[in-house]
Amino acid sequence: MSDHAKYLTTEVDGQIATITMIRTDKRNAMSDGLIAALEDAYVTLPKEVRVVILTGAGGHFCSGLDLSEHVSRSAEDGVYHSRNWHRVMEMIQFGGKVTISAMEGAVIGGGLELAASTHVRIAEPSVIFQLPEGRRGIFVGGGASVRVGRILGADRMVEMMLTGRKYGAEDGLRLGLTHYSVAAGEALPLARKLAEQIAGNAPMSNYFMVQALSRINDMSRSDGLFTESLCAALVQTTPDAEEGLNAFLEKRAPVFR
Secondary structure, eight states, X not given: OOGGGGTEEEEEETTEEEEEEOOGGGTXXXXXXXXXXXXHHHHTSOTTOOEEEEEESTTOSBOSBOGGXXXXXXXXXXXXXXXXXXXXXXXXXXXXXXXXXXXXSEEETHHHHHHHTSSEEEEOTTOEEEOOHHHHTOOXXXXXXXXXXXXXXXXXXXXXXXXXXXXXXXXXXXXXXXXEEOOTTOHHHHHHHHHHHHHTSOHHHHHHXXXXXXXXXXXXXXXXXXXXXXXXXXXXXXXXXXXXXXXXXXXXOOOOO
């Protein structure tokens, strides 16, 4: 058994892969080992996989930094450590696979940073969203200041971190931390349903939605509009664009590459 097998399992079913974090004794706490296992899982996915469902076993998604593995680091090592987390989160967001998070229980600290790097988020009633770094004497280092900050806005994120307040699934839906709030036991079934739907989209359309929209959000208005034109021009020249139009006119379901 590889060391990575202690942290997660990967199941592939055609165009959909399910990655399940299995460190249940730690509520799937984030550690260097889990980060490395996530990177390996994504890098080794078969090319035909288009959508990943990311979830956690044992009733929790990810409870944040594994404080039992927290070590004293120099400022230099701390920067390298944080930047490695950034690199893996960027790979999840922009690596070419659409990722759906099916969440239960703890989505805390680094777990919320991980969820925020995914594209579709589904929360069950047990979910707790929290950034408790202030109570630990530390600061976010896995991308929350950008990803969670973009979702909440800086003002609300400041308050969330200062107070350590917890948000449930319904609050998370209202704030944008999750896109769906579902009943207990329904996150994975909905994730599979959405995964099949997304995998059935035109691949280049999916690619540009994932690659372009969050980047356009960081641009000025005029740069964003120009980039949108480039994306639209490129996507509409694909065979799938022609197929999508013909299918609409012929009142049938499209058959994409």
